[in-house]
Amino acid sequence: MTTLKRISQREYDKTQDFGSAANGLSLVHTPYDDFFPSVQDPSAKFYLDAMRIYLGLYCGTLSMEDAQIVMEVLKKNSEYKRSPTNPILLPLQEIYKDKILENLKTLTKFNLLTTESIRSAYSFAFLMDIAPLNEPDHEVITYISRNPIAPVRKIAEDLGLATRTISRTIDRIRESHRLRFNSLMDYSVFGLQTVLVFFTPRLDVEWSAIEEALYTYPLTKVMLKTTMTDLGYLSIVLPSGENGLSELKSNINQLSKTVFDYTSVHFQVGIGTTSNLSLYHLGEWSYPENLELALEEKTIVGPKILWNKGLTPIFTDVDFMVGSQIKLDNRSTPRKISQALDAQEYDVTTRQISLSLKKLKSHELFYPYISFSGMGLSANFCFEIVCNDTWKKKILNILPLLPVTIFNVTSRGIIVWIQVPSAHQVDYYKLFRSFDEYEGVESVLPIMTIMQKSSRSVSELAQYWEFRNNRWVLKPDVPNLVDYVLSEL
Amino acid sequence: MKLLRASELRVLRRLAINPTINKAGLAKKLGVTRSAITQIWARLEQERDLVIKSSINYPSIGLRRIFGWAETNAQSDSLDNFTKWLDSIPFVHSYTKSSMASKMNYLVKFDAIIPMGAQYTHFTNQLDRFRKRPYSLNIFFDNLKTSRRTLNLGLFDGRRWDFSSTFRFGAAIDAAKDYAQVLPAAKISRPVDLQMTTMLKIVLALALKENYHITAPQVTQLLNQLNLDAPSGRTLRRHLSTLRERIATPYVHIRNIGLTDSVIICIQEEGTSTGLLRVLNAQATTFPSANVSAAENLMLIEIEVPTSGDYLTISEILSQLSGPRTSICTFIAKKAPTKKQLVKIISYLKSSIQ
Numbered sequence: 001m002t003t004l005k006r007i008s009q010r011e012y013d014k015t016q017d018f019g020s021a022a023n024g025l026s027l028v029h030t031p032y033d034d035f036f037p038s039v040q041d042p043s044a045k046f047y048l049d050a051m052r053i054y055l056g057l058y059c060g061t062l063s064m065e066d067a068q069i070v071m072e073v074l075k076k077n078s079e080y081k082r083s084p085t086n087p088i089l090l091p092l093q094e095i096y097k098d099k100i101l102e103n104l105k106t107l108t109k110f111n112l113l114t115t116e117s118i119r120s121a122y123s124f125a126f127l128m129d130i131a132p133l134n135e136p137d138h139e140v141i142t143y144i145s146r147n148p149i150a151p152v153r154k155i156a157e158d159l160g161l162a163t164r165t166i167s168r169t170i171d172r173i174r175e176s177h178r179l180r181f182n183s184l185m186d187y188s189v190f191g192l193q194t195v196l197v198f199f200t201p202r203l204d205v206e207w208s209a210i211e212e213a214l215y216t217y218p219l220t221k222v223m224l225k226t227t228m229t230d231l232g233y234l235s236i237v238l239p240s241g242e243n244g245l246s247e248l249k250s251n252i253n254q255l256s257k258t259v260f261d262y263t264s265v266h267f268q269v270g271i272g273t274t275s276n277l278s279l280y281h282l283g284e285w286s287y288p289e290n291l292e293l294a295l296e297e298k299t300i301v302g303p304k305i306l307w308n309k310g311l312t313p314i315f316t317d318v319d320f321m322v323g324s325q326i327k328l329d330n331r332s333t334p335r336k337i338s339q340a341l342d343a344q345e346y347d348v349t350t351r352q353i354s355l356s357l358k359k360l361k362s363h364e365l366f367y368p369y370i371s372f373s374g375m376g377l378s379a380n381f382c383f384e385i386v387c388n389d390t391w392k393k394k395i396l397n398i399l400p401l402l403p404v405t406i407f408n409v410t411s412r413g414i415i416v417w418i419q420v421p422s423a424h425q426v427d428y429y430k431l432f433r434s435f436d437e438y439e440g441v442e443s444v445l446p447i448m449t450i451m452q453k454s455s456r457s458v459s460e461l462a463q464y465w466e467f468r469n470n471r472w473v474l475k476p477d478v479p480n481l482v483d484y485v486l487s488e489l
Numbered sequence: 490m491k492l493l494r495a496s497e498l499r500v501l502r503r504l505a506i507n508p509t510i511n512k513a514g515l516a517k518k519l520g521v522t523r524s525a526i527t528q529i530w531a532r533l534e535q536e537r538d539l540v541i542k543s544s545i546n547y548p549s550i551g552l553r554r555i556f557g558w559a560e561t562n563a564q565s566d567s568l569d570n571f572t573k574w575l576d577s578i579p580f581v582h583s584y585t586k587s588s589m590a591s592k593m594n595y596l597v598k599f600d601a602i603i604p605m606g607a608q609y610t611h612f613t614n615q616l617d618r619f620r621k622r623p624y625s626l627n628i629f630f631d632n633l634k635t636s637r638r639t640l641n642l643g644l645f646d647g648r649r650w651d652f653s654s655t656f657r658f659g660a661a662i663d664a665a666k667d668y669a670q671v672l673p674a675a676k677i678s679r680p681v682d683l684q685m686t687t688m689l690k691i692v693l694a695l696a697l698k699e700n701y702h703i704t705a706p707q708v709t710q711l712l713n714q715l716n717l718d719a720p721s722g723r724t725l726r727r728h729l730s731t732l733r734e735r736i737a738t739p740y741v742h743i744r745n746i747g748l749t750d751s752v753i754i755c756i757q758e759e760g761t762s763t764g765l766l767r768v769l770n771a772q773a774t775t776f777p778s779a780n781v782s783a784a785e786n787l788m789l790i791e792i793e794v795p796t797s798g799d800y801l802t803i804s805e806i807l808s809q810l811s812g813p814r815t816s817i818c819t820f821i822a823k824k825a826p827t828k829k830q831l832v833k834i835i836s837y838l839k840s841s842i843q
Contacts, residue, residue: 110660445593
């Protein structure tokens with residue numbers, strides 16, 4: 001079986017052309033270098049460097065190929081664990097360039113050079129303005145939301161348009177609305193388990209200390225904490241074999257006696273996503289009709305769910321890495337995948353990739369979908385709903401009626417992430433909160449955020465695993481959660 | 490929203506700068522005829538409820554204004570019972586419930602105007618009762634020390650508001666924190682000695698609250714409605730003039746200008762002031778429209794925004810400013826807050842005082 005090879009030694013380390021994680025990407029030049037304030041803190045430098053990469057790409061002083069190499073340098077900055085942003089994935093638009101420059105000027109004007117201020121300057125620059133979609137574009141995006149892997153030729157045929165028109169429309173929406181062709185993937189076949197934890201810290205424990213510990217823990221995929229409430233959310237992906245899960249459960253139990261006041265742990269058994277673009281018309285979203293009726297409707301099928309298939313020992317670490325690239329772009333070609341893996345110092349040929357893709361797709365490990373922004377879905381909620389199976393089905397029934405959702409089905413209930421227009425945020429909030437009045441629903445816990453939090457890719461977590469006997473296992477030197485958190489506090 | 494004409498916007502902007510200006514003064518400032526101003530003003534009154542109201546120095550008329558909020562984490566009967574109680578108390582001028590709050594809890598904000606003495610003690614004791622079992626509400630309240638109303642029409646072009654809670658908004662507040670000590674302190678309402686009967690000054694003051702330009706005949710009508718003796722027109726005009734000068738601070742009240750949603754910011758500080766309340770008071774003009782009520786360690790800012798879409802970013806920005814001794818909660822207010830009619834309040838005050 002093919003196994004993943006590291007590029008043992010490059011003739012020349014290209015990353016040194018651009019700088020280092022500690023000292024910053026000072027060798028990445030842009031015409032706007034004078035806008036950048038001087039800071040010493042590596043965490044603050046991280047966000048300035050992310051802006052530098054974006055501006056470099058925008059004005060052409062940085063090629064995409066070099067940007068990918070530079071990103072590998074940026075990822076070595078410890079702040080990346082807290083905020084796994086990737087400016088390469090953002091569309092190059094004048095509005096974002098202007099916002100970055102405006103925010104950099106504000107930082108200098110008010111002498112705000114803390115990490116928090118610079119982080120805010122970066123995040124706010126990319127808060128998407130609303131750009132209404134015209135009807136032809138809406139028709140195309142609606143089609144691809146239902147058929148995310150349909151070839152351009154098929155889209156053109158079904159919509160009665162020229163293939164060139166379709167290609168141009170897709171490119172346009174990519175630029176204007178950050179259209180991306182993503183995939184969910186079933187990691188369980190590689191012996192991995194996703195664990196989701198909601199928690200609040202004890203009153204005598206500083207949030208900032210826990211935050212730091214959890215962000216930097218090697219197995220953390222995403223850590224979310226809003227400034228407004230004490231509730232936090234943590235997603236961990238870890239090898240499930242060799243008592244990994246029972247040890248994690250025990251760790252969380254120990255932490256709930258020392259560090260956490262409240263914990264709620266979920267083991268993911270399935271995942272899915274829905275979108276309902278029929279609610280959108282010329283820049284406005286309507287509220288779906290008959291949501292409450294849909295809760296009661298027994299004949300509704302509900303959305304497609306990617307269920308955990310469990311360990312399947314025919315897959316290899318190459319398959320895993322290839323799959324992780326498909327997650328980011330389900331229309332990526334073997335050549336692009338090879339380039340991306342090369343930037344991460346993995347040596348995988350296009351032929352290996354083609355064979356791997358065939359195998360992965362034939363076992364239905366992917367759940368393709370599209371993601372987009374700037375269409376007025378500015379309110380983001382997460383609801384942790386602890387409920388019985390009847391209520392899981394009821395809730396799943398209504399999700400396809402909502403604008404955009406991602407959901408995790410777990411052994412204890414369902415976790416739903418929704419993106420809705422701010423005009424209806426109160427309505428959706430009240431709807432979900434009202435579920436806890438019903439028998440069968442134990443609790444509904446909400447979190448609200450400005451924007452979807454980006455997460456570390458699973459391939460980045462793989463540096464802490466080894467691939468043995470057709471499954472991922474933890475490297476022996478990876479600390480367990482409780483030791484790690486307590487040592488950081 | 491019906492678009493505002495350029496002439497209407499010019500009048501409003503001038504009024505926002507100087508709400509005491511009368512129609513003749515406006516005509517002179519804007520270089521138009523008085524009849525033109527009269528027409529514009531009438532249209533604004535009719536289509537947008539324009540009226541110049543005023544904030545009142547309550548201690549000067551023997552009253553206290555109490556402001557505050559009650560909050561609970563779980564949806565329960567306690568907050569409903571509390572709201573029903575607020576509704577039953579004639580001194581409670583208004584209350585507003587939350588539709589959605591930044592801490593994902595449930596709140597109701599309230600406002601009361603109470604005579605000093607036994608009624609005040611009774612009211613505050615009742616508030617304390619709701620803090621204890623079986624209600625166990627978190628209730629924060631205090632006597633109003635300062636209030637401020639702002640309307641920033643510079644953000645409005647007659648069609649849309651140029652307001653969004655951007656990075657710059659947060660940065661400006663963050664930067665101002667370092668200069669909190671040199672920001673002007675808000676003026677505290679200290680009692681002013683007025684040479685008139687208790688009831689008369691209450692009626693006149695509360696009438697001015699609703700309409701800064703209220704006329705003597707209108708006041709006479711109100712006094713008759715309340716079965717109170719009305720002084721002569723001349724005396725009334727003199728009293729109104731005194732009160733306007735000494736205890737009333739006018740502001741522009743207007744509707745239907747695209748500020749459809751209300752977001753309320755509740756801030757509580759423990760111990761010595763961090764200066765944050767001073768900063769927020771000073772920065773209130775950043776918002777399209779703001780009503781700031783403050784005491785030593787408590788502040789309520791009611792802002793009106795074009796859309797509650799900005800509520801979350803405002804909440805996040807403000808939460809980042811709060812420290813270990815400051816608690817900030819924002820909520821989207823339910824539309825149509827409950828407000829009691831002036832005549833009812835005065836009638837009750839009359840029966841309480843006499």
